[in-house]
Amino acid sequence: MKMYVYKMIIALLFSTAVFAQETVYPAKPYAGLLFIKNAIVHVGNGQVLENVTIQVNNGKIEKIGKDLPIPMDDVKVFDVKGHHVYPGLILSGSLLGLVEVNSVRATIDHTEIGNFNPSIRSIVAYNTDSKVINTLRSNGILLANITPQGGLISGSSSVVQLDAWNYEDAAYKLDNGIHLNMPSLLVRPNASGGGPAVPAVDPVKKSLEDIEGIKAFFREAQAYSNETKHTATNLKYEAVKGLFNKSQKLFVHCDIVKEMLVAVDFAKDFGMDVVIVGGSESYQLAPLLKANNIAVILNQMHSLPTLADDDVDQPYKAATALQQAGVLYAINDEDGQTRGRNLPFNAGTAAAYGITKEQALQAITLNAATILGIGDRTGSLEPGKDANIVVSEGDILDMRTSIITHAFIQGRLIDLTDKHKQLYERYKQKYDIK
Numbered sequence: 497m498k499m500y501v502y503k504m505i506i507a508l509l510f511s512t513a514v515f516a517q518e519t520v521y522p523a524k525p526y527a528g529l530l531f532i533k534n535a536i537v538h539v540g541n542g543q544v545l546e547n548v549t550i551q552v553n554n555g556k557i558e559k560i561g562k563d564l565p566i567p568m569d570d571v572k573v574f575d576v577k578g579h580h581v582y583p584g585l586i587l588s589g590s591l592l593g594l595v596e597v598n599s600v601r602a603t604i605d606h607t608e609i610g611n612f613n614p615s616i617r618s619i620v621a622y623n624t625d626s627k628v629i630n631t632l633r634s635n636g637i638l639l640a641n642i643t644p645q646g647g648l649i650s651g652s653s654s655v656v657q658l659d660a661w662n663y664e665d666a667a668y669k670l671d672n673g674i675h676l677n678m679p680s681l682l683v684r685p686n687a688s689g690g691g692p693a694v695p696a697v698d699p700v701k702k703s704l705e706d707i708e709g710i711k712a713f714f715r716e717a718q719a720y721s722n723e724t725k726h727t728a729t730n731l732k733y734e735a736v737k738g739l740f741n742k743s744q745k746l747f748v749h750c751d752i753v754k755e756m757l758v759a760v761d762f763a764k765d766f767g768m769d770v771v772i773v774g775g776s777e778s779y780q781l782a783p784l785l786k787a788n789n790i791a792v793i794l795n796q797m798h799s800l801p802t803l804a805d806d807d808v809d810q811p812y813k814a815a816t817a818l819q820q821a822g823v824l825y826a827i828n829d830e831d832g833q834t835r836g837r838n839l840p841f842n843a844g845t846a847a848a849y850g851i852t853k854e855q856a857l858q859a860i861t862l863n864a865a866t867i868l869g870i871g872d873r874t875g876s877l878e879p880g881k882d883a884n885i886v887v888s889e890g891d892i893l894d895m896r897t898s899i900i901t902h903a904f905i906q907g908r909l910i911d912l913t914d915k916h917k918q919l920y921e922r923y924k925q926k927y928d929i930k
Contacts, residue, residue: 520630522659523908529553530907531566532885534577538892540861540876542854550581552883555907559879572909574902576887582857583877584638584884584905585892586864587836588793588828589653589747589773592629592640593622598832607646611706612713614674615735616651618644622663628835629658630914635837636886636900639668641868643675643747648710650675652735653747655868657884659910671744672869673771674736676710678750678758679703707758714739714766745769745869747793751776751802756785763788771867775825776802779814782821791824791867794859796831797842809849815859816850826864827856844893853893883907 530552537545537560549566551559566573596603605621622642632640639657644650652671660666681703713732720726720733721740738744748759751774760781763770772778775792776799778785785792794814801810818825827846829839839860847856865875874884885904890897903910923929 520911520913522661522665523905523910525555526572526907526909527554529567529569529571530883530904531564531571531573532581532887533564533566533573533575535579535581535887537581537877538583538854538857539878540583540858541878542858544854550877550883550885552885552904552907555883557877557879557881557883560877574887576902579901580888580890580892581877582636582886582888582892583861583875584886584903585636585839585860586655586826586868586875587632587637587640587839588826588864588867589643589795589830590640590828590836591643591645592632592836593624593626593642593656594618594644596623596626596628606644608644608651611647611709612649612732613644613647613651614649615731616644617654617671618642618651619654619656619663619667619670622654622656622666624660624662624666627915630912631916632836632839633658633903633910634900634912634914634917635840635898636888636892636903637836637839638884638886638903638905639870639874640836641672645675645677648677648679648706649713650677652744655870657905659905659908668873669868669870671738673745673747674739675747675749675773678748678755679706681754681758682752711762711765714762718766739768740766742767742769745771745867747771747773749773753777753780756781760784760788760790763790773828776811776814777806778823778825779810779817782817782823785818786821786823789824791826792818793826793828793864793867794818794846795828797827797829797845798831798838812845812849815846815856819851819855824863824867825859826867827859840892840898841895844891844895847893853891856893 533549537548548560548562549564551564591606594606608616641653641655643653653673654671655669656666657668681700717733717736718740721737739746746768750756756772759770770790772792774795778792797811799811827843829836829842843856843860847853862875865871874882883904887902889899892898
């Protein structure tokens with residue numbers, strides 16, 4: 497009994513250390529005019545505007561141009577001469593706010609029991625007090641698509657803005673898509689060298705059976721959606737109604753060609769808007785994906801190729817192949833170590849392997865916004881869109897020069913303090929470093 501009490505005390509102390517919050521508060525709304533002048537503006541759609549002024553009114557971009565008149569009234573003016581101004585970067589898929597410490601089970605809330613969980617909503621588990629959030633903002637990432645995991649159909653994702661008191665405040669677009677984990681159709685050799693040479697159950701056969709089960713679920717859900725009146729409410733079928741009227745997208749997590757061909761069949765058979773998530777071999781199917789209007793989220797640039805006979809630099813070149821084929825794609829960072837912070841540098845790697853820097857920027861701004869269904873509100877610096885703006889001393893895609901000085905979410909100047917910076921300042925003091 498005493499040992500149990502001691503363990504509980506230690507666990508409580510650890511959890512307190514994990515969740516203790518620094519004094520960084522969400523910014524208050526700013527009403528009125530705000531100007532960012534003398535800026536080098538990277539619009540996000542491929543355009544670059546030199547020495548212009550951005551006029552923001554009540555959180556929306558109102559005008560962009562040279563020599564815009566700035567009233568002498570009580571307005572906020574930021575002179576960013578020589579600095580680069582970008583749309584807020586968008587993380588297309590993340591466990592942000594669902595996982596705090598990977599090795600501590602009590603801080604993990606991304607998976608539900610069972611294979612079919614379309615009614616699970618990731619947004620209600622999103623923790624706005626996560627310390628990881630502020631480290632992303634310091635790299636210019638202002639929005640993220642929070643995605644569930646586990647099973648065959650994991651549930652719905654939602655887009656959040658990264659400066660909020662609670663998940664209701666954070667919500668930017670609710671339940672924008674349903675996430676499907678494609679059963680693996682890749683047979684891998686037994687890496688351990690032990691155990692039976694042949695598995696007791698053929699894994700590919702099992703995966704094909706699972707795929708048929710998914711199709712049966714969607715057929716039943718489609719029939720339910722077509723009914724004008726229901727004798728009983730089915731929460732799982734209700735949750736995927738948006739797939740059939742295209743108010744939601746089906747995000748299919750898969751990498752190899754065979755699995756992506758199944759995803760294409762889903763698009764054809766059920767008339768869904770499908771997005772491939774992962775898609776490390778999507779370059780092989782680029783014309784087919786283009787023909788079927790299927791978008792791709794490239795999850796991880798800094799990785800080895802999927803198959804042994806792929807070029808070792810294939811993950812770096814995948815964006816170029818999709819760009820040349822006209823496929824709508826976004827670049828992501830799903831690395832469990834960097835937790836999304838390397839998003840701009842993943843795009844920078846893609847720019848070093850064939851696409852232009854503005855195309856790489858578009859893959860983490862406007863393209864990502866379009867795929868996530870928020871392209872009418874954000875993703876580029878254009879009049880009428882939310883003022884989600886990042887100011888950097890240098891190239892935001894370059895790790896050496898990307899130094900974020902200001903960030904605005906819906907016109908609110910947010911605090912760029914994070915735990916990393918606080919620890920840096922703490923130990924500068926300890927060791928009297930000037």
